[in-house]
Each structure stands twice: as structure tokens, then as C-alpha cells.
Amino acid sequence: MSKFHSTISRRDFMKAIGVGAAGVGAATAATPVFRDIDELASASSVAPNEKRPWFVKERDYLDTTCEIDWNVLKRWDGVWDDWAAHLSQEEMNIRAKLYTDRELKHEPGFTQMDYAMSRASWMALSAYSKYGTDNIDDSIYEVFKNDFPPPYGYLPNGNAFVPPIFVSQGILPPEVTGVPRWQGTPEENAAIYRTATRISGGAQTHFLPLDDRTVKLLTTNKGGKPVVFEDVPLPYTNEDKCVIPTKCKYVAVTLITQNKAMAKNQGPDMAANQASYKAYSQTGKTTFMMRCFMRGLGYTIVYPPQLNVAWAVVSGIAEQSRMKSGMAPECGTLYRKCLVGVTDMPFPTSMPIDAGMMKFCFDCGKCADLCPSEAIMNKEEQREPTWEITPADATAGNPTHLKPELFNIHGRKAWPLNQFACMNYWVEHGTDGCGICQGTCVFNNFNLSSVHGLVASVVSKTSLLNGFFYEADKLWGYGNLDEESRDEFWFKPDKYLPTDKYLGTNY
Amino acid sequence: MWTTDIVIWSLISFALGIGITLLIQLIRRNNIVVRWYEWLIGVIGLLLLLFTIQNFYTAFGEFSSKAGWIFLATTGVASFILLALAFQLPNIRHRAQ
Numbered sequence: 001m002s003k004f005h006s007t008i009s010r011r012d013f014m015k016a017i018g019v020g021a022a023g024v025g026a027a028t029a030a031t032p033v034f035r036d037i038d039e040l041a042s043a044s045s046v047a048p049n050e051k052r053p054w055f056v057k058e059r060d061y062l063d064t065t066c067e068i069d070w071n072v073l074k075r076w077d078g079v080w081d082d083w084a085a086h087l088s089q090e091e092m093n094i095r096a097k098l099y100t101d102r103e104l105k106h107e108p109g110f111t112q113m114d115y116a117m118s119r120a121s122w123m124a125l126s127a128y129s130k131y132g133t134d135n136i137d138d139s140i141y142e143v144f145k146n147d148f149p150p151p152y153g154y155l156p157n158g159n160a161f162v163p164p165i166f167v168s169q170g171i172l173p174p175e176v177t178g179v180p181r182w183q184g185t186p187e188e189n190a191a192i193y194r195t196a197t198r199i200s201g202g203a204q205t206h207f208l209p210l211d212d213r214t215v216k217l218l219t220t221n222k223g224g225k226p227v228v229f230e231d232v233p234l235p236y237t238n239e240d241k242c243v244i245p246t247k248c249k250y251v252a253v254t255l256i257t258q259n260k261a262m263a264k265n266q267g268p269d270m271a272a273n274q275a276s277y278k279a280y281s282q283t284g285k286t287t288f289m290m291r292c293f294m295r296g297l298g299y300t301i302v303y304p305p306q307l308n309v310a311w312a313v314v315s316g317i318a319e320q321s322r323m324k325s326g327m328a329p330e331c332g333t334l335y336r337k338c339l340v341g342v343t344d345m346p347f348p349t350s351m352p353i354d355a356g357m358m359k360f361c362f363d364c365g366k367c368a369d370l371c372p373s374e375a376i377m378n379k380e381e382q383r384e385p386t387w388e389i390t391p392a393d394a395t396a397g398n399p400t401h402l403k404p405e406l407f408n409i410h411g412r413k414a415w416p417l418n419q420f421a422c423m424n425y426w427v428e429h430g431t432d433g434c435g436i437c438q439g440t441c442v443f444n445n446f447n448l449s450s451v452h453g454l455v456a457s458v459v460s461k462t463s464l465l466n467g468f469f470y471e472a473d474k475l476w477g478y479g480n481l482d483e484e485s486r487d488e489f490w491f492k493p494d495k496y497l498p499t500d501k502y503l504g505t506n507y
Numbered sequence: 508m509w510t511t512d513i514v515i516w517s518l519i520s521f522a523l524g525i526g527i528t529l530l531i532q533l534i535r536r537n538n539i540v541v542r543w544y545e546w547l548i549g550v551i552g553l554l555l556l557l558f559t560i561q562n563f564y565t566a567f568g569e570f571s572s573k574a575g576w577i578f579l580a581t582t583g584v585a586s587f588i589l590l591a592l593a594f595q596l597p598n599i600r601h602r603a604q
Contacts, residue, residue, distance in 0.1 A: 264570070448565035449574070450558065477573035485570070496570075 046187040048348035049316055050194070050204045053329050053453075055460035056355045062213060064313050064352040065359070066320035066385065066414055070213045073411030078219035078305050081406045082419040083427065086399040095427050102430025108486040109269025110430065118270045118432050121277030128284030133291060136222060136242040136302050138234045140291050146170030150177055174298040181298030186348045193252055193345065200289035201282050202254040202339065204330070206315035206350035210249050210342060214314065218342075219305040227304055235302050244302055247344040252301075253315040254290075254339040256283050257331055258438075260446055261496045264480045265489055267435035268372065268426070276433050279336030287339055294343060301343040310412070312338045316353045320385070322361040322368060323376050323437040324417035329355045329456065332443030356460040357443060358385075361415070363466040366473065367437035373397060373425035375418040376437060382415055390416045397421035440479035442470065515564070519557070534597075541597045548596075552589030559583040 049058055062068070084092060102110060132139040150172075152164035174181040184192065194205045208214050220226060227242045236243050262275035287303050294301040309326045312318040317338060318326030325333045365379035374396040389408035396418050407419035426433055438444060445452045455469050481489075481496070489496055534541060559582045566575030 261570070446569040448568045449562045450565075451562050451578075476571070476577050478569075478571050481570045482572060 046191040048350045055457040058351040068412045075220045078221045082423040086420045088400040099430045109271045114270035118273045121274045124281030125284035128288045133287040136235045137237045186346045197254045200286040202286045205254040207347035208251045208315050217307050217310045248342045250347045252341040253311045257335045264439040268431045272435040273433040299345045301341045306340045308338045311340045316350045319358040322415045327357045334444045360459045364470040373421040375422035377415045385413045390418045397424035442473045539601045549593030555586035
């Protein structure tokens, strides 16, 4: 055979084409579609725990990777202050002025558009709160109930006069429609609730019973009034107390995610704030829709004040992180909060998870390295979690008189966050938030590159490579958007916030 | 259906299918002996190359261009070294015979 020219028979050529075509078929088959009915059925989960990545392990009830001493943990009174209570009036006056002055400078990340959108992102939450989403009462029904009972669209004389859609809006519970209240098994209820929260803009949902331990994760007070339980049909608030019916023995914990590109938009500045506030507004919308939905099904649900990170960890939505927030396998710490709905709809009980993420924080500390306010404990000063809270003599942020019990609680083994130092940084630098920690956490990626899944699956099995992965993440440069985003973000929406080809949205 | 991902991986699969078929035919036609560890080096090199390609172009989609280039310089170079070894070891032995 010639050294420079290789002849191939027609048979061999067609065979090669066939093998190549088989490869195309394999590539198509590798795309994430359902291969059979069993896979389709299991994806619409009725199980207590959502379907998580394969490397996530479940633990026993209340056996979280973040140790909790249920004998020490007490219901928090809900009194929170991460700035004013730690400063003299003189210092408050000086620092507050820094915030106001910055708006006049019009710097990158502090443009007119950034200020306007940061404030607009908050507004939806304010609107929903105005109509009672956070109230411990039935006021949402009182405001939004439908005043036209069925049959819809009919005058008293029996003549139809409008399409029913025009008068069948608003909340219509079973006692009005005559349709029997939905009754399902706990597993069916779990699936229904999950479907409803996803329609309403939420993500994963897990469930817990409200027992003598989990009740400690609710606050004792709301708006200066005690939150108590009584045997009543509906929740109510009067001048003395906020009352949750004792029939509300089940808790649904729903994760509300953040837009990743917005969260990584070069915090701390007004641009990066918008991801948080947009997500807060989403919490308002999801809460509102779920309260209306459950009332329409014939069930009671309230969303009382609580320790939402603790609910996420105990229910298995997430693990505890060094930066104080929860870390979910699907999105890292890039979720804003969990909605905690206390209801009388029966649910199964979810279990805590172990994906090696909290253990990774022992040897990572990237968030602490980059924290400009020294609010997060770095691994040199505290490698492992501790039962201690922020010391009263901590100097980060230059407090006048630090009162850490106003933002830390006892009873859990974690890395205490100096919330005053964090909030004070925002004030002194003229932002409504920071978010460097969220933008740069090793687990907070877009998850397009396969290396992220590889790292997550390895850390779930062994901690031996955690230090290497931390160094590699820094070297590879993962974290916030590239520097050019500062000038481009408002002028290249297709690059940073592309709409979904089929759904037409970008959440 | 024809997203960037599917187009890229379809082309890669097509090329792999043709390439592997021709490689095996070449080995048989020339009676080249390939030992098991040389096959293993070749498979690892190929997987590392595919890993590099996937992480390179998705790094740009994640706004992490630096990560993409570092993948080329690290796992990409490593994959080429392994593939070169896998090709050259049997080739050298064959010429020596």
C-alpha cells in the first residue's frame, strides 16, 4: 500500500459513517429527557425529600450536619438589630451621611439605573406585605374573597350577563363553592404543594412536623406581641397576641432562589443588591399566591417570623455554611431565603442532608477571605464551627458597644457572623447590600461546566481534596462576573440576562 | 432541539465514531500491537480532552473566561500529552520490529 495514500473500501467507509451516526445518536440520548415512564413518575416527587443530585445523602430526623443542642436552643424573641443598637447617636449620624453622599457621585455600580432598580426590586415585597401576606390572621381572605357566589355571571333574576371569568376572580373556598375540601394522603399533599409553589415562583420544598423541638425555630413574638397557639378555626391577631391554630401542625419549607448573573454583578454596590431584593419580592409573591391557593383548597396557612436558615438546614433543603446562610446542592448559597408555612395540611417528614458542603467550609473560607467587613470568620481564626457567638469585644466595623445577642443565638454549632460589621459596611459604603460572599462561593456557579458537578460529587464522598479544590477555584478565577460587566450590564441584556427561548423569561 | 450543546456534541460524536473506526482499521491493517496500558492511556487522554472541551466553552457561558483558558493550559495540555503517548508508544515499538 502507498505510504502517502491510504485506500479505503466503500464497505469500510460506510461502516465508519454508521459508527459516527451511532455517536450522534448517543449524544442525543445523553440530553436530559425522560427515557421511560418510571423516570417520569419519579421526577414528580411525592417523597418526603425532593429528588436531589445522586451524591446527596439523607440523615436521620433532626440529625443535621450542623450540630444543634435542642436543650440550649430557645425560641428567639424576634428582636433584631444589626446596626443602630451598637452605635452612639453621633456615630450613626456620621455614617448615615456617607450613604446619602454616595448617590450623588454616579460611579460604576452606583448609576441612576442601579439605584432605581434596587429600590424597585423591593417594592413588590412591600406591596404584598401591605395586603397581609405576613399577617397571622385571615385578612388576605377578607380582602381578596370573591363577593359573587356561584353560579358565576348570573343576575339575581337568573339571566347570565357576563362571561363567568369576569366575576369568578378572588378566593373561593369550599364553603362557598360547595366543592368538598381536598383530602389527600400526606404524599399526595406534598406533590400538590410542591407543584403550587413552583407555579408561584418557589423551588424545592421540604416538610417538617411542628413538634416540641422544631417549634423553637419560630419566634416568640411578632410586632411586639407574643405568638401563641390556640384551638381556634382560623389564625387571628388582636391587641394582645398573634394566634396560630393548634391544628396547624405541619410546616412546609420552600426555597426561593436568586438570579445568578445579578448576584455576581460585582458587589458590593447598588447593582448587586438587585438580585437580593428581586428575590425578596418573589418571596412576597409566592407567599401571597400560596396563602390564596391553600385558602381556596380549604386549608389554613400562615408564614410567621422564624429562623429560616435553621428551617432549611433541619428540613434538609440545605446545609449550614460559613457565611451563615444555608447551602443547597442545586444552587449553593444563591438563594435568598426559605418560606416557612405553618399549616393544617398533612405532609410527610423530610430528612436532613449531607452533601459534604458544610465540611468543605472547614478548609475553604473563600467568602471570609473576600469579605470586606471581616464579618465572616476566616479559617485561620476559626476553622471548625463553634458553639460560641460573636464576642462582645469584636472590633470589626468599629461598634460603640456591640450587643451580639441581637443578631446571634446560642444552641447551634456554626460560624457566628458579625452581622453588625456586615450591615455597617453597607451603610459606610453607600450600598443596600454587599453580596461578595454569595457571588464568589465555590458552590455558587452557573453549573454549565461539568467541573462543578465533579467537585460537588467528590466533596460529598471525601474531604481530602477540599483544600485543593479551594485553591483551584481561586486560581481558575470563578466568582463574580468579569470586570467588563460593570460598563456593559445595563447595555447588553442579551449577554447577561438572556430570555429563555421557549418560556420567554429569565428568572 | 438544536442547541449549541447538541450541535457541538453531535459533531464530536460523529468525528469520534469515524476516527475510532479508522484507527482500529489502521491498527489491524498494519498489524500494530497495542498493549492494554497504552489503550488505557489513550482512553484517559480522550476523556480528559472531552472534559477540557466542555469546560472551555461553558466557562465563557458562565462569564469566567479566565477559567476557560486555564482549562486549555492545564487539562488540555495534559490530554494532548497522554494522547501523544498513546499514539507514539505502539508506533515506536512497531518501527523497531
